[in-house]
Structure formats: C-alpha cells, structure tokens
Amino acid sequence: MWDEPIVSNKNEVKGDEMTGSANNPAQTAEAVERLEPDDISCSRGMATWLSTHQVSLAISSYQTGQLFLVGVKPSGGIHFHAIGTGRAMGLWAEPQRLILGTANQVIRFENILEDDQRVGDADKYYVPRVAHTTGDLDIHDIVVTDDGSIVFANTMYSCLSTLHPIHSFAPWWTPDFISKHAAEDRCHLNGIALKDGKPAYVTMVSRADVINGWRDRRDEGGCLIDIASNEVITEKLSMPHSPRWHKGELWVINSGTGHLGVIDLASGAFQPRCFLPGFARGLAFHKNHAIVGLSLPRDGSFKGLPLDEELRKRDADPWCGVQVINLATGDVVEWIRFRGVVKEMLDVCTLPGVRLPSGASPTSSEMSSLRTIASVSKQVETA
Template sequence: MTPTATELEPRWAEHGAAWRDPAEVVSGWEGIGSVDPDLLKSRADRAFWELLDRLELTLIVTREYEHLVVALSVEEGKPVQSHLRLPHPSGLAVDHERGIVHVAATRNPNQIFDLEPVCGALPRADMPYPGELTGRPLLPARSRFLPGALYIHDLALVGGKLHANSVGQNAVVELLEHGGHRLAWWPGSVEREGKPDIGRNYLQLNSIAAGPDLEGSFFSASQAAPSQRRPGHKNWPVDGRGVIFSGATREPVASGLTRPHSARLHEGAVWVDNSGYGELCRLEGEQFTTVAQLPGWTRGLAFAEGIAFVASSRVIPRFRQYAPGLDVDRSVCGLHAVDLASGQIVGSVRWPYGNQIFAVEALPRDFTLGFPFRSARPAPDRTRRLFYAFDFQGEQR
C-alpha cells in the first residue's frame, strides 16, 4: 500500500530541513555546526598578540584530532580567533601566487581542500549581504578526493606544484591539478628492483622541507629503512631512530631524531621538530643543534622575521612510548613564538582542552584574517548570507 502524502509529510519536512547549515555542507559532515565550546577556549600571553599585531600576521593551525582548522590574528588591536571544521585536517601549504591555502584532510578517503579569501559579495536582491565585508575570510573553493591508502600528512609547494607525503606509500606524491596523484620521490631504502615498495607504511615518512625542486628538498622519517616492526606496532622502537633524507641522494643526511616532524628549509638550513623530545632543532652538517625546548610534542613549524612559530601537542596515552623525552602528563596543546637568535619563547597561546596540532602556516594579515566562524554556535544569519553570495574574484559591492 502506497503511503499518502499526509503520512509522508513529516519525513519530507525532515529531509527538507537537512543540510541547511553551511558548516555541514562545507565539511560534508551532518551535525558538525555546533562546536564543543571548550575546544575554542584559549589562554595567551599579551606578548603573543602584540607580536602578531606588529608582524601583521595571521596564523593558520590544524588541530587534527579535533577536526578544527584555527586562525589567529589581530583586528583593530583586538585578538581574533576563528575556525573551520574539516575532517582530521593535517598538512598545510600556501600558494601565495595563486592565493590558495591547501589543507589536507586525512580520513578515508583523503581530501585536499583549496581555500581562497573572499573578495566581495554577489549583488543580490533576495538576500543582500548586510554591511561591509571585512577580513577576506577563507572559504573552500574546491575539494579533491584521494585514496585513503595515501595517508597524506604534510603538504608543500615544490617547483610550483603541490606535493604531499604519502605516508602509507613511503613516498612523496605530486597532487595533480585535474585530480589524482603520481609518485614523485621515495627513499632508496624502500626501492626493490627499481621500484618503491608502496604496499604499506614502513618508515612514517611525514614531512617535506621544500626546496626549489625535489632534489633540493629534504624529508623526515621515523626510521631509515623497513624493519620487522612497523609504525603502529606497540613495540616499534623510535628513540633516536629518526632521520632526514636528502632529496638528491635519497639517503639519510642526519640521524638521531625521535619521531621527527615538520622539516622546513629556512635561510639555507634544515629545521625540524624533534617531536619525541619536544625540541626545535637546526641541522648543522650531520648533527642537530637544539634551539629551543617546548612544553609538549613538537609538530607544526613556520617562520616570520626572525621568529619560529612552533606548536606543541598533548600526547595520547596509548602513544606514550613515542615520547621518551617528554613529561607526558605536563605537555600542553599550544603555539609558541621562539626568537631564533636566543632560542627564548617570547609569547604563547594555549588551548587547555586541546589535543594534537599538526601544521602551522604564517600569512600576511592582508591576505586574510581567518575564517567566517568565530564562536562555537551554529552560523548566524550574517555567515549564512556570506556563504550564499560570496565572490572570490570581484571587488566589494
């Protein structure tokens, strides 16, 4: 017997009300609109905000296990924290020439979100945008899907093309503009008869210190060669086994790290977060010099005018063995400004209820002030109107 329209109307009403929140549509995640307000609580030194204001910066931070991308900036002398919810965001890369912020989302399947700053609003009579559009908020312009087996971590622009660590394949891949990917680089230790062994994760090859090309780049990994024990095994040995690979030779140029992340080239030197000891390190020859000690698992690194912005994370209890150099119970989730000349922390922001930070990028404040969401509540009417008529190309109207 076919149900009547009257009997079906409640169901139809439910269907019609679904997916109305822009936050849900952007992330592909129904019910995500409301954020646990504790996750957005922060404590910051005045010096931290004064530094951001003086340098005219906006910092973008991915907090992967909380499914948050957070932006920190200063608007007319007042601190601004905004956010966008994405599924397990990890790597970040900024294409300054094209005006795109790339964000990796490492669930199955993997995704790459391309975020762009909104420059204006379409002229609408049915839902006009109220008032002036300020801050050039970042919104998704495109999303690409990739196999979950890639297990993407870091992102980097190498030779003007977007690359990613395919941790699940022990390799670096080029992410193609039309979608898909191609193997671009791998360590010599995983090569078998001229081809890389991409069948499973052996090395935890997880970051890219991007040079002008792949040969001039460097890559961090938690071990140099495959062994019987692999990432994910409880008894996987990590202390002092981390390495930095040379893009040119595909061999380690330095070793002795513990779960390294966020390798970066800055002013001709390789820098890296020695995560398991909470350190920021600089490579000098074949040895690492500890520049700063941070209060947690170091991961996430960006530079601006003599300052390193270094993130620290809490340590998930089941992964305590990966952090032999940390007081796990006293680790904090936060972002710290380190003076490169002295190694001193000159300002910090901490999220008391935070968990894991993956990446940090520093952008000019006139590029963007951050994201359209500035509170834990669902999108207000003003934000809905922004999503209804945003314009990436035009001028403000």
C-alpha cells in the same frame, strides 16, 4: 562569541572571539560546540606581536577537524576563527591561498576579497574552491614548488606525491629502501623542506620497509634524507617532523625529545636550540621568530618517548597550542594554549600582511549561497 579580552592574570589573556563552522562528522561539530572561552588562552602580548609583525596564523588540528585562523581585531583584541574541515592535516598558506590535506581530500581555499573589501572585520576570507579527492593517504606536510606544483608527504604510501587528474596520486619521490607502494605506513614519512623552491629534504620516523615498522623505532632511528642524492644525513633522531630550510640552516623538530634545532649537514648532528613542552609538529618562520605547534602526548604513538623524561626533569605538564620563539635567544616570547576538547595540532603556517583572516567551511550551508563573480575587463578594438 567573546566580545572583549578577559584578563585572567598578569601573564595571560583569553581569546576574545571564536566563530565555528560545523562539519559533517558529529564529533567535530560537538567539539566546536563545547569549545569555551576558557579553553583558549594567550600570552598578554600575542595580539601585539601579530599586529606589530603584520602577520596572522593558520593552524590545523586533525583531532578536532578544525582549521584555526588567528588574527587581530580592529580594537586590538586577538581573534580566533574555526573552519570545520574534517581531519585537518598538512597545510600550505599564502596570503591569497590555503591548501589543506584532510581525511580524503586536498582542498584549495582562495581569498575572495579585494584589498578594499571586508567580511565583517576580516580582510581575507578563504573559500574552498577546489577539492581533489585522494582517499585516505594520511597526508602530512604539503608544499608548493616554484613551478606551482603541489607536493605532499604521502605518509600512508611512504613517498612524496603529486596530485593526478585521474588517480588518487602520482608518486613523485620514494626513499630507495621502500620496496613497494603499499598502504602500510612503513616508515612514517612526514616532513618536506623546500630549498630554492624545490623539495630538498624529508623526515621519517625510521627506515622500515614493513607495515607500521616505524612504531618500533620511535626512540631513535628517525631519519633526515637528502632527496637529490638519497643520502641519509642522520638516522639518530626521535620521531622527527617539520624540516624547514631557513636563512641557510636546516631546522627540524626532534619531536620525540621535545627539541627544536638545526642539523649539521656535514656530520648529521642535531643541535638543539630550545625545548618545547609537548609533542611538537608544525613549524613556520617569520623574520627572526619560529612558530611551533604543540600537542598533548597520547597513548600509543606519543607515549614512552624521551619527551616524557624531559618533561619530568622540568616538572612540566605538556602543552597543546602554539609557541613563538625568538631565534636569537631560544626564548618563548608569546604563546597560545588550548585546553579542553582540543588536544592536538598538526601544522602551523604564517599569513604575512594579513590582519584578520576568516573563511567558510566546505560543508557549511553558507556554501550554497556564497557566490562570487570574476570581474571582466572589456577590450576596446581600435582600427
């Protein structure tokens, strides 16, 4: 536990609390145990930004198997809570509900607190209530449509999918160039943009139709496709991720070059708005700000990209963490940085109206004794 913020210099404040829930995989439990206060740092204004904007953050880190919840304590210090989930992948978040893809499940967490209830200082406490076992699908983006359906990027099978009561998944949409649903990660389909409550656009690293074919097209060949028409809007991106429709513009992270920007739907041109010092994945918006997740480039998929040269040009080291960007200026206004055992982020979501989120791990001993009862309203019959 970290009781008070530690000011290390005029620009940086250390996180003031971290709680962890152990997870079955040994490496994940060890990672939580080794996470030290110095491994997480924040900009001085991060807690104030969250408090002023009345929002908290949820961040998935598949490399450590953690779902990080970030809020503000009553004392004003920033608060981190880690939930061990195993391979934490695509994430959908609402104030009352979290939906997370893991190594072989889609888990639905529900907030069990009423408005006047607290667990410690937490005003939301997320408990796993439903786990749909899918097998390993390498799930990336997850969205909830306007009719309540869960749709996810089934990266392993190169399609968008929904959950099925009997089977691992049901294909919902497949690119027209994919000839077969096979567990081959052919094009690395990874991102979903909702528009008017329905999936409208997807990103993928290439249009390959052979096993792991996308790996030979990482520099250029990244696609953004219109779901309704199957039109390829562009295939000149570099490992694109996290398409999002926001205020009339289609935003996307061009991860291979390190840029956040928008797509001109008429020409397909990518218009960069700011540079991100790391392999960026995970994008959320809150009012006039973008919140972006950053990972350290690793050997293999992330090496040898234009991002390497962009970092060299700026004499910059890559980041792992989250940056908050002012959309009007493209400036980074606040940030969270992870060092040590945490090296990769996958997704980031906002929790509007939530001050301090917390929760329980699906594998924790707490789940055996954490029992809640729904209130029952009695109806009085009248003659």
